Amino acid sequence: MKHIRILILALLLPIGLFAQEKQNNFEIAKSLDIFNSLLRELNLNYVDEINPGELNETAIKAMLDGLDPYTVFIPESDIENAKFMTTGEYGGIGAIIQYDGEFTRISDPYYGWPAQKAGIIAGDVILEVNGVDCKKKNTQEVSNLLKGQPGTEVTLKLKRYGQEKPIEKTLKREKVKIDNIPYYKLFDNGIAYLQLSGFTRDAAKEVKEKFAEMRKKGQLKGFVLDLRGNGGGLMNEAVDIVNMFIPKGKPVVSMKGKAATANSLHPTTNDPVDLDIPLAILVDGNSASASEIVAGAIQDYDRGVIIGERTFGKGLVQNILPLSYNTQMKVTVAHYYIPSGRCIQEIDYSHKKDTTQTKNDTLGKAFKTIHGRTVYEGHGIMPDVKVKRDPYAIVTAYLYGKNYIFDYANKYYSEHKSIDSADRFQIDEATYQDFMKFVKDKKFSYTTESEKAIEKLKKTAKDEGYLDKIKPQIELLEKNLAAEKANDLISNRKDIEELLRSEIVGRYYYQRGRIVASLNDDPDLKRAFEILLNTNGKDEYHSILSGK
Template sequence: MKLQRKTGAIWAIVILLFCSAAFWGFSRDERNFEISKNLNIYYTLFRELNLFYVDEIDPGDLVKKSMDAMLSSLDPYTTYIPEAEIEDFKLMTTGQYAGIGALISKHDKDVIIAEPYEGFPAFKAGLKAGDVLLEINGTKVTNKTTEDVSNLLKGQANVPLNIKIKRPGYNKPLDKKLIRENIQLKSVPYYGMLTDSIGYIHLNQFTDKAAGEIKAALIDLKSQHAKSLVLDLRGNPGGLLDQAIDVVNIFVNKGEEIVSTKGKVSKWDKDYKASKTPLDPDIPIAVLVNRGSASASEIVSGALQDLDRGVIVGNRTFGKGLVQTTRNLTYNAKLKVTTAKYYIPSGRCIQALDYSNRNADGSVGKIPDSLITEYFTKDGRPVYDGGGILPDVKVKTEMYSSLAINLIRNFMIFDFATLYANSHESIPAIKDFKLSDKDFEDFTKFIKEKKFDYKSESTELLDALKKSAKEEKYYEISSTEFDALAAKLSPNLDRDLTRFKDEISDLTAHEIVKRYYYQKGGVEYSLHEDKTLNKAIEVLENKTEYTGLLNGSIGLHARKLK
């Protein structure tokens, strides 16, 4: 009976897949036969595997792995979502779930509170970043995965939770009681005035509340006499298409085309236009983007650029121009499947990688320069496809040192901020706080006591080069040069702490600020000495430069003479 249930479940999946494939219009007899044949092979293969494989297998897990592997051969965005992961999927699209309102993370063998969100149960109960979770309702969680712990913390709203924690710097565990609530994460964690006339809005995701939150923020900023706006989309991975359209519609006139989609099912192709009266079609806008700006962020920045409605500042965006549609499957599962590509008003597609034409090794290459096509904005500025949105004003990306990256990766800065916050009741206002020389000395002492050690990418590359030189028998004639270069590139903690003191101090101060002022404070602190933001302010304050960038007389997208 057990075997019959297993094979029956697999056969049901096979039939479902076959019916789905037939539904999508494989009309030719040869194609239908090929599908039927291969699904039958899959079923018989699994049946034999289940009967004769030497060890017991988990049929559900094995089938999911096979489906994941199949879908990953298409593109990274076409995914199978089992019923157990539906809540996580809803969180990505709505920003809403029932839980304690905190980000958790794995730290060695422990799961810790990485960031409590202000105003939610974890915050109300006094949980702090760095707290180690020991038990949840009597269940020990040491050595469990973050997924396991997350499942214990999430669930039905209004249910009490008893959580036992270990707080660094405290001798005894602490018991915390809280009640699970419906959590709605903000799409706009921070907005405010940068100068007397320039407002700022930080949008971190396109959930179903994104446009409404931006509209409310803009209304408030205008009441504070904002005459121009910085919209920060850096690190924003995207989200819902309708929210991207509504965000653009806040700034462009009704009837303007914002984006179109084209795919395999032509009847699904659609042109999306601004359908509402804009809140402010004239306010000067600078949109901040970087490599982490993707999908809906690229629709917003690309549409505003193509319509000559705003100046784009920063670095080229990610280049994710594929449309996903969610299809319902049996047993409450879903398939998120790529069905089309995005095209912004100039007609260009923002997709960077062509997953349908892979290299011989299976990798995916970017569109070559020879195939990049020129398009034109509404007022005639040249813009180009080839992946992502190229800003009107490019700002050089600041790279962190290898020391800083390793300090972050090894939780050194995080752990020091935890101890600092647990021993300091308060800190000055965000604009006045900075790490003192004494604090930096304490940080240096802290990481040395932790026996922190690190490698740099340069030394790893040098080791690889040295190995190749030895294999090719060139090392003996160049060993002196190798040794001299190794001496210069090898990490030296005292030297590097002195050399990168300002960078390390700033990162540490930022982490400490988040302990007292939470997500909103973290965003606000990150804006100081922000070169990209400062350039945007400079452009908005210089009407000649702003107008010149939009009319094509200056900048990366200057209009070509015809």
């Protein structure tokens, strides 16, 4: 009887699935018919002229917004941007740009590419591109003007800090390739360091080549792979990087989705490069997707120590599917699972109406690493060694966010032909005093949370009839707060100097210089050195990985 029931269930299951699919197909046909009718009637009857194409894109965006932030429609005009995400290549001038509310400015020219070779510098304001006025055009609009077929020319009219008259530059666009590896170095202590900024095509090949290059220089005492700020990319590149340190034939990541084609297992397929070198992976809250596959697999196999902050928590896989009229859709097709069996996805978008969609520190389902350490599902990858970073003070955040630090770097660059090397340059007393004068002359102001709280207290006290009685105490509090606030540039000097140093170094040594300057006082890297070299005598590396 039991076997009969199982057989009946087995027969009913595909019938149920078929019925559901039939119902979905009917709903799709019905919805398309309604949409076509609606768009047709709008075109015929709406009082003003409409743009059916724009309305269609708006409708598609609204539909996909109800799913997850990674499932998006890619119109024909954005195809090149979609290619850039996987190849790291585009036709253009090679520069990062930012919008300041009126014009778009050069934020960082990439060294060795057309913008830098033409003498364009950070801070240059883009007034025109090929005669097109760029005032009030946002970053995407200006980017579209700058991009084009490699070999074609583009003319920029620029406003430079300290110069009255605009300057004009004509550049020849090139196929720009953004480096997966902006910096790598073998330190004197024997630790090899490599920063990986993306997982575009050939990322794994490049990591292997740089690792081999450093290994040829001498016996390595450890390897630090820096994935901080790396938002991910191609899954196969992540698998191949893990394969460098994990034996052949070991599962790295599996995909589970609705479609049969979305279900797959991705093991290591090559002989490893080095199974023994002590390994540390640096991560932060912006390490996502492919970065989390690498960090998670290394953690699950107890092959290396993860250092830094909890990662982003993106355990979803996207494919790009072709649509009609040369459009595409990037669609989430699966969840991915790392070797221990856990999925590190932070937000459950299938129930997002019932969640705050914010990160939390509650523990998910427990899993075990190969040596029996407990790790948890969801919420990204928790580092084995947490390095706490205090958030910037309000004054520091305002100085950076409102471009006072960026603008001062432009001033400094216009007044100094050269500076010390990136690893030795420091903000001296005269420079910091000049910076404080600069922001004072710019009438820099900001509102602290404490000031907001006092204003709220005054309003509440007035509404409740207490304000006149407590007014002297509130005025004294405001006076004391103003005195403390006046000292903010001094009390937060260390953090402000760090940002100033990075921005100024970037003017002379570009992105590579920024990285070099930042590593001088990097708490995550210092902790990695301490663990890999056992400088504190605690043998933390083996203690952590053994689970003891």
